[in-house]
Amino acid sequence: MRIHIQNPPPPADGSPDPFIITAAQVEQAAARGGETEAHTLSFGNDAASFAAGIADAEAVVTTPGQILGRFPVAAPRLRMIFCTSAGLDRLLPFDWLPPGVALLNNRGVHSAKVGEYSLMALLMLAARVPAYATQQRAGVWKPFFTPILRGRRLLVVGTGDLGAAGAREARRYGMHVTGVRARPAPHPDFDAILGTDALDAALADTEFLLLACPLTPATRNILDRRRLGLLPAGAGLINVGRGALLDQDALCDLLEAGRLSGAVLDVTVPEPLPPDARLWRTPNLLVTPHVAADNPETYNVDSLDIFFANLRAARAGEAMPNLVDPGRGY
Amino acid sequence: MRIHIQNPPPPADGSPDPFIITAAQVEQAAARGGETEAHTLSFGNDAASFAAGIADAEAVVTTPGQILGRFPVAAPRLRMIFCTSAGLDRLLPFDWLPPGVALLNNRGVHSAKVGEYSLMALLMLAARVPAYATQQRAGVWKPFFTPILRGRRLLVVGTGDLGAAGAREARRYGMHVTGVRARPAPHPDFDAILGTDALDAALADTEFLLLACPLTPATRNILDRRRLGLLPAGAGLINVGRGALLDQDALCDLLEAGRLSGAVLDVTVPEPLPPDARLWRTPNLLVTPHVAADNPETYNVDSLDIFFANLRAARAGEAMPNLVDPGRGY
Numbered sequence: 109m110r111i112h113i114q115n116p117p118p119p120a121d122g123s124p125d126p127f128i129i130t131a132a133q134v135e136q137a138a139a140r141g142g143e144t145e146a147h148t149l150s151f152g153n154d155a156a157s158f159a160a161g162i163a164d165a166e167a168v169v170t171t172p173g174q175i176l177g178r179f180p181v182a183a184p185r186l187r188m189i190f191c192t193s194a195g196l197d198r199l200l201p202f203d204w205l206p207p208g209v210a211l212l213n214n215r216g217v218h219s220a221k222v223g224e225y226s227l228m229a230l231l232m233l234a235a236r237v238p239a240y241a242t243q244q245r246a247g248v249w250k251p252f253f254t255p256i257l258r259g260r261r262l263l264v265v266g267t268g269d270l271g272a273a274g275a276r277e278a279r280r281y282g283m284h285v286t287g288v289r290a291r292p293a294p295h296p297d298f299d300a301i302l303g304t305d306a307l308d309a310a311l312a313d314t315e316f317l318l319l320a321c322p323l324t325p326a327t328r329n330i331l332d333r334r335r336l337g338l339l340p341a342g343a344g345l346i347n348v349g350r351g352a353l354l355d356q357d358a359l360c361d362l363l364e365a366g367r368l369s370g371a372v373l374d375v376t377v378p379e380p381l382p383p384d385a386r387l388w389r390t391p392n393l394l395v396t397p398h399v400a401a402d403n404p405e406t407y408n409v410d411s412l413d414i415f416f417a418n419l420r421a422a423r424a425g426e427a428m429p430n431l432v433d434p435g436r437g438y
Numbered sequence: 439m440r441i442h443i444q445n446p447p448p449p450a451d452g453s454p455d456p457f458i459i460t461a462a463q464v465e466q467a468a469a470r471g472g473e474t475e476a477h478t479l480s481f482g483n484d485a486a487s488f489a490a491g492i493a494d495a496e497a498v499v500t501t502p503g504q505i506l507g508r509f510p511v512a513a514p515r516l517r518m519i520f521c522t523s524a525g526l527d528r529l530l531p532f533d534w535l536p537p538g539v540a541l542l543n544n545r546g547v548h549s550a551k552v553g554e555y556s557l558m559a560l561l562m563l564a565a566r567v568p569a570y571a572t573q574q575r576a577g578v579w580k581p582f583f584t585p586i587l588r589g590r591r592l593l594v595v596g597t598g599d600l601g602a603a604g605a606r607e608a609r610r611y612g613m614h615v616t617g618v619r620a621r622p623a624p625h626p627d628f629d630a631i632l633g634t635d636a637l638d639a640a641l642a643d644t645e646f647l648l649l650a651c652p653l654t655p656a657t658r659n660i661l662d663r664r665r666l667g668l669l670p671a672g673a674g675l676i677n678v679g680r681g682a683l684l685d686q687d688a689l690c691d692l693l694e695a696g697r698l699s700g701a702v703l704d705v706t707v708p709e710p711l712p713p714d715a716r717l718w719r720t721p722n723l724l725v726t727p728h729v730a731a732d733n734p735e736t737y738n739v740d741s742l743d744i745f746f747a748n749l750r751a752a753r754a755g756e757a758m759p760n761l762v763d764p765g766r767g768y
Contacts, residue, residue, distance in 0.1 A: 126583060127583075220586050220588075221585075221586055224561055224564075224565075224586050224587065224611070225561075225565065227557075227561065228558060228561035228562060228565060228567070231554055231555075231557065231558035231561070232558060232562070232567075234554075235554075235555065235558060235726070235729070237558070237562075237724070237726065240724065240725065240726050240727065241571045241574075241724060243727075244571075244718050244724065244725055245575060245718075246713075247711075247712075247713035247714065247715065247718045248713070249709070249710035249711050249725075249727045250727060251727040251728060251729045252729065253456060253457075253729055253732050253733075253734040254729070254733075254734070255551075255733050255734065255735040255736070256550050256551055256554050256733055257554065258550075281554070379579070380579035381577070381579050382577075383576075383577035383578070384577065385577065388574050388575075388577045394567070394570065394571060394574065395570065395574055395579075396565070396567065396570050397570065397573075397579045397580060397581040398581060399565065399581045399582065399583055399584070402583055403583075403584075403585050403586055404583040404584070404585065405585040406585070
């Protein structure tokens with residue numbers, strides 16, 4: 109098979125980028141997967157090498173940023189685009205996708221890391237760490253004594269790999285976890301699953317809210333000002349999905365008013381945040397720079413295992429587990 | 439039995455204090471414990487009510503602060519002082535303790551809460567959250583991609599209830615956990631146990647250091663400047679024991695130099711920290727105001743259960759599990 113790897117360009121400052129895929133990593137993944145079909149690799153990290161590689165590639169492994177705006181392109185043999193991100197919202201709508209080409213995302217690669225991050229953020233909100241960080245800026249020592257997680261309530265919007273990973277960790281510590289998704293169905297990692305039509309009612313009973321769904325036209329601003337206002341006083345919020353899932357200014361207003369007790373955001377609008385962004389200065393809010401889900405030690409290894417598993421499924425005539433549904437956007 | 443409860447005074451601002459023990463809580467604990475012996479309660483929260491209560495009390499339940507400097511006192515019937523703290527370092531040396539009076543601490547009450555706190559702090563250090571909080575002050579978006587906890591190394595100084603609770607959580611996430619204690623002996627919550635004489639060598643191989651031992655003359659400044667300097671570049675430090683276990687200025691120097699990657703301190707010298715304390719401004723350092731171990735929803739309930747369990751042990755002629763050894767200081 110002709111496989112083209114379109115990497116991001118190396119960092120301008122010369123620092124190593126653990127997410128750049130190497131030929132050795134591809135060969136090792138092929139060996140782990142027991143690949144018997146020969147493959148020919150090409151690599152690129154700019155427009156010229158993309159054009160050269162895509163010209164005869166059957167499969168492309170890339171990030172969304174490296175193909176954004178590069179279609180249509182002459183790619184007569186292309187059958188599959190594997191993106192090493194879970195969220196492909198930057199590529200929406202998928203009207204650029206050539207007919208007959210399968211688009212795959214990288215769901216499944218983030219579970220362990222985002223599970224630990226979500227648990228960390230829950231523990232931080234429960235213990236009021238964002239408030240302590242705000243007090244620290246002012247040199248204020250003021251304790252808040254808080255209980256453990258057991259018995260407390262978490263609402264997770266999005267029950268895919270990210271949301272389920274957070275739910276598992278929360279239940280490990282005795283929390284009661286409700287998931288919200290567009291098409292409700294029982295899920296082993298949740299105590300209850302609700303449809304999006306029940307979101308308003310669920311918010312009023314939520315102590316902790318974890319946003320972990322894909323960004324699509326249906327979920328953009330799903331936590332708008334009105335819905336954020338439904339959260340009870342003292343609730344805490346975590347976002348590991350996409351910044352545009354919520355109304356950031358409304359969140360800042362609620363935090364400044366002391367209505368919400370804290371927030372931990374790994375994703376924001378825009379990214380990176382500019383130095384004068386309101387989020388940096390909002391009390392009881394901690395920002396991490398989009399690092400919640402990516403383990404540099406395992407990312408490429410696991411991503412390539414997922415890629416080859418999908419290749420094998422396609423070859424066997426089975427459904428590819430990471431196939432994106434262009435209609436729903438993930 | 440004549441039991442005197444010496445509570446701290448109520449907060450000056452009129453706010454509720456969940457750690458003030460009520461008569462109903464004592465009666466409920468006695469009922470839970472199946473107490474058949476009648477008891478007579480008295481309560482106090484100032485010098486006069488202490489003197490009145492201690493005059494005929496057989497047991498006193500109190501905080502260290504409420505008896506500090508109040509002995510010698512006329513207490514002819516006194517047999518037992520139960521302190522609702524784990525660390526009694528403020529009362530050292532115990533030369534004020536009347537002969538024949540048993541001093542008990544509250545070890546065991548903090549496990550669940552301090553376990554969650556220690557795990558939170560480990561996850562925060564592993565994910566570089568203290569660095570993000572520092573960057574947030576400056577409006578800087580700079581990611582550090584970090585692996586999960588699995589396989590990473592934690593050194594815990596102190597293998598009592600606090601240290602063991604942290605060790606259990608760390609091992610739940612696949613960390614390799616070594617404990618250091620004065621009298622080494624195998625412990626089910628640790629992969630290895632070393633004596634204090636092996637501390638220097640262990641520090642050089644430590645990614646995360648958790649201080650969780652009592653403060654005694656033997657442990658005061660146990661992490662002095664020399665020992666902090668033995669930690670490898672990039673190590674992170676957590677303190678849930680007592681501030682005086684380490685050289686705070688040396689810690690600040692190492693953080694400012696970028697030698698250590700971060701620190702999370704729940705205990706400091708002094709407490710509360712004054713507004714101009716260096717710790718507030720040290721980069722990659724987060725301070726929480728001595729809240730790591732105290733669950734307000736369960737503290738009095740669990741403390742009183744421990745108190746009555748010790749009473750029953752004494753009545754049965756058994757060793758009291760919470761008896762403090764005046765010689766070693768905990």
